[in-house]
Ligand SMILES: Cc1cc2nc3c(=O)[nH]c(=O)nc-3n(C[C@H](O)[C@H](O)[C@H](O)COP(=O)(O)O)c2cc1C
């Protein structure tokens with residue numbers, strides 16, 4: 001067979017020169033008159049090996065990485081089209097312990113094939129979930145989702161089935177499904193990988209939501225910083241419209257459903273659902289008081305299901321394989337799997353989907369391989385810029401919802417960022433408050449003004465005039481933020497601040 | 513880019529509002545359309561957009577000023593966004609940003625005097641596993657070194 005050469009078109013791989021690698025491969029193949037077929041797949045999530053090139057000459061896929069354009073002539077000389085040995089040779093990537101040890105349910109297809117080939121999507125189990133939902137009917141579909149234990153993966157971890165049940169119960173002619181693709185938490189990229197690497201799965205999940213709650217229109221609210229995801233979603237929507245899988249009378253079911261992508265405009269707070277709905281309506285993204293819940297009165301006043309990308313892309317898995325199957329993964333309160341995004345200062349960063357069964361240490365050591373700078377890892381921040389810092393003494397903490405909540409931390413969207421021992425926790429706290437000030441929607445005084453005042457306090461603490469007094473004021477500010485904030489932006493800012501103060505006191509007293 | 517004559521600007525804005533006005537809640541889409549075409553949202557466009565979408569000028573202005581993505585002044589010919597997210601900072605993004613600013617002789621959020629380059633902060637580009645990350649006019653780069661950045665700024669004609 002003509003060798004198939006897989007080179008990801010994931011934004012991360014592109015950021016490391018994947019397109020140049022493709023150009024070099026094509027040029028070399030022409031020069032040597034070797035036929036080959038290039039497939040642009042998603043990323044497998046082993047980012048330290050990107051651009052990861054895989055070759056299939058009929059005996060399974062063999063990987064090479066990280067490949068740069070300058071490596072290409074040498075790869076040809078070594079015979080990589082036949083899977084021959086080379087310094088960058090990695091063998092079958094699915095056998096790589098980093099990947100083989102994962103439980104990839106939501107990310108099962110990501111990185112395998114061309115994400116815009118509907119034929120390969122269906123061949124790999126795509127649309128089995130929608131078929132099952134249509135068979136079951138709305139009520140049983142909601143029951144299935146509730147029984148699976150799937151909780152929202154966007155941060156608040158609200159049970160998905162409960163939200164759908166509420167939206168379905170509303171008697172309204174018009175309802176909406178909104179996908180939260182704002183992925184504002186720094187340190188997270190699962191939504192992006194999924195939208196680029198398996199956009200049909202997200203759209204199938206939204207379609208299931210639509211036929212279940214009785215909505216015929218959906219929106220994806222996508223952050224402006226994700227141009228690649230915007231292109232892949234746009235292309236995927238076109239493919240599905242042409243195939244009759246979006247539009248009217250889906251698969252002869254008599255149901256209509258179609259979606260549009262709306263692009264955000266650089267406001268972190270617009271990831272908060274009520275702010276997002278304001279933004280979708282074309283207004284300033286100011287957070288709104290709940291109730292009413294969006295599932296009761298959301299977009300343009302209509303009942304609206306708002307779910308994160310990962311939540312929606314997991315729905316087809318739950319339906320196709322059954323609630324029992326999904327619930328079989330994970331533990332009480334944390335059912336199923338979580339795509340963890342490991343980034344920052346580690347040797348092997350990337351996407352690790354596991355059944356809530358890892359400790360921080362296992363994640364950092366077994367997957368991360370320690371720090372990239374070969375220094376001790378001093379702290380991790382879990383759950384985005386407003387998540388708590390954990391010191392090395394807490395690295396045996398298991399990564400599940402309950403355990404973290406009990407210690408004043410959050411799992412959030414599943415981002416874990418590692419810092420080595422050069423990290424300055426005073427600086428981290430200053431950055432946190434700066435971020436809060438920068439992104440505040442302005443509605444609550446503690447968040448709008450307190451954060452600015454907090455930044456000044458940290459500056460004074462660093463200089464050390466009246467340190468104990470200023471530290472007490474900072475602690476007080478955290479209490480005010482916690483109690484006087486309408487949303488999690490102000491409300492969660494105390495997580496990183498308090499955890500840094502508690503676990504790294506020396507940094508703030510100049511005695512480290 | 514700022515040298516659009518009033519009639520041209522009017523025609524452009526009207527074409528965009530005509531295309532989008534029937535969508536529900538179209539204001540952000542319209543602003544994106546204008547900024548994609550011109551690089552920024554000129555103050556003169558605000559009353560036009562307001563009239564076409566049946567909104568008050570204050571409403572349109574309020575939206576433009578709320579969202580950091582929309583700019584009211586023209587950007588440089590190139591825009592460099594350096595990530596300020598934690599993952600990138602843990603891998604030296606802060607030093608990278610400081611280096612870029614020193615080379616360009618500007619502050620974050622500013623444009624070089626010759627109009628060649630604007631440098632803007634961004635909190636995460638979704639490339640945290642390839643830190644530090646930057647975005648150059650919509651093109652993402654990962655594991656960026658000081659040398660990469662120097663080469664890039666040179667090719668963009670900085671520091672001349
Ligand atoms: C300040 C703030 C920012 C948020 N940003 C996001 C985000 O970027 N993506 C997301 O999915 N949820 C985000 N959320 C959570 C949403 O409000 C909401 O809970 C979520 O979209 C619901 O979907 P899920 O149940 O599937 O997680 C944010 C919440 C707050 C308070």
Ligand code: SF4
Nearest residue numbers: 441443444447487490
């Ligand atoms: S806490 Fe901050 S971001 Fe949230 S509603 Fe209040 S002012 Fe807005």
Ligand code: FES
Nearest residue numbers: 597600637639640
């Ligand atoms: S933190 Fe820099 S790309 Fe995410």
